[in-house]
Each structure stands twice: as C-alpha cells, then as structure tokens.
Amino acid sequence: MKALVTGASGYLGGRLCHGLLKQGHSVRALVRRTSDISELPPPSSGGVFELAYGDITNYQSLLDAFSGCQVIFHAAAIVEPWLPDPSKFFSVNVEGLNNVLQAAKETETIEKIIYTSSFFALGSTDGYVADESQVHCEKRFCTEYERSKMTADKIALQAAAEGVPIVMLYPGVIYGPGKLTTGNIVAQLLIERFAGRLPGYIGYGNDKFSFCHVDDLVDGHIAAMDKGRQGERYLLTGENASFKLVFDMAAIISETKKPRFSIPLCIIESYGWLLVLVSRLTGNLPLISPPTVHVLRHQWEYSCEKAKTELGYNPRSLEDGLKEVLPWLKSLGVIKY
Structure with missing residues (x-):
C-alpha cells in the first residue's frame, strides 16, 4: 500500500510514518514548507518514503499529494486548548477535513480514509x-x-453515510516518546512537575481521562487500515485514570516524593488567565489556559472493547507506559530524578 499521512510533522503523524514504514508500506508525508521534519526519516530512493509539500487548507496541494496513493491517514489537526484566533480551529479541523474528503473523491486510487478524530468529539462522560x-x-x-472536532465528526459521519470509505478513530489522551508538542500533554506536565513549577496535584483527582500510548495508537491506526470496517467508529483509548494517579505513579516509578497538596482548579484557572495574558504579549502559547481547566472539571472515560475485538488493539497499562516515558524524558535531560 502507498499511504499519505497528513500532519506528518506532528507528534502522532511522525510516529505513524515510522510505523507504516516498519510494516513495509510506502509513505508520502504531507508537510508544510515551514514544518519541522527533524523527526521524520530522510526521503528514500524509489519513493518508499517521500515528502509532499502542501497544507490541508490548500485544496490543490491535496490533489497533488493524494495522486497515486491508496490510503489516506488524516491525522492533521490543531490540538491546542486555546488560541488567540479561535477561527483557526475551524479552518484546519473542519474545513481541512472537508478538503481531504473532496480531494479523496477526486482521486481514483483512494481505497480508504483513516480519520483521526478525538475523544472530545464524543463529549464528556x-x-x-x-x-x-x-x-x-x-x-x-x-x-x-x-x-471543532465535534463539528468535523458530523462531517465524517455524513461522508460515511454517503458511502465514502472512511474509518473514524477516537484516541484518548496520547502520551509516550516523540515530539514535545501540546499533543504530548502528559510529558509536558511531567516536565513541569519534576522542575518544581507544578508543586501539587491539579485539583483533587476528580478528573478522569482515558490514556493511550502513542505507539499503541499507531498500531491501532495500521490495524484500522487492514481490518477497520467502512463507516465504523473505533475508540483507541486505554486505562481510565486521573492526573493525580499519573503523578502518583510517576513518583513511585522515579522513587521520588509524591506531591503533598492539591492545587484547587480555581487557582489554576487564575494562573491560566495570567498565562493567556503573557501569551498575548509574547506570542508563545500557554501550557495551561482557562479552557484547560474547564476540561479538568469533567470526566472523559471510554471503553476500547470494540477496537480490541475487531482490530486486535492491545493498549498497554498506564504504569507500563510511564515506566517507558520517565526514563525517556530523563535521557533528554528535561527531567531529573
């Protein structure tokens, strides 16, 4: 199979390119001219791995990039919790999906579209x-x-109802080795925790999220290409836990002290507003913003039994995943213990 990966320079997209190549597929990575492609393999002779320059908001660039491909992995998205210009969420996450679907219809070789949605598209639990x-x-x-992801999900479901060969995947909170982007929020929070900039728990542990390791997610994407049924949804999630448990596990694994107190979400929200103000002055996006706190006030627990049964999805435990992540962060020099 020749697969096109959108968002190839991102956290998930980059790992997906490597995973597809490892499985013997040819890969074309859609990247922008300004993208950081340092985590991607170098282009190879014979087109086993190649770069296609374009953008999901540029329809013509998609037509050019899709040519000759059989599978589209649409993983490109803006995943920030806050942006100074919120219209970008819709131009990329919604209109970008529209462009991908239309370009795929115009490309005769496309047999399947694997769309990476989000647990957010389904709502809180x-x-x-x-x-x-x-x-x-x-x-x-x-x-x-x-x-934006809920709106895009409606578009994907409508496309499926019209017979478009699309499979919809819903990852949980992604963590694991790879780019230290906003999409790798677990690593970012662990860095803050070990640096002492986040001295306590975030809230009181009432939050619940479904955590999935990035490499398990890559395996799930590839399995969806092979086994996913057209028009079906698959939750690629994992263990349901709070960030309090994540911090406790990290302390046990690193043999360091657990946080001694909890920081109320109202205080974290105020801090988020401060970071938003700093962001407007500096142009650097905040790690924590008020919308982040709104997310933490809810629970997002999901079952991945369908993916286990139909795709052979096999997520590792959160403990096993953190036993890999912490030494990796230590090897980068971004945490010490």
Missing part, C-alpha cells in the same frame, strides 16, 4: 464509561478545539 455509540450533547463545550 461524567460518571460513566462511554463507547462508540455516544453522541456529543452539543449543550456545552470546554474548548473551541472540542467544538
């Missing part, structure tokens, strides 16, 4: 564990990112 049947209530949105 708040006291129960949801599966793929959940539909976003659309009554509240913690972030503009959530709103």
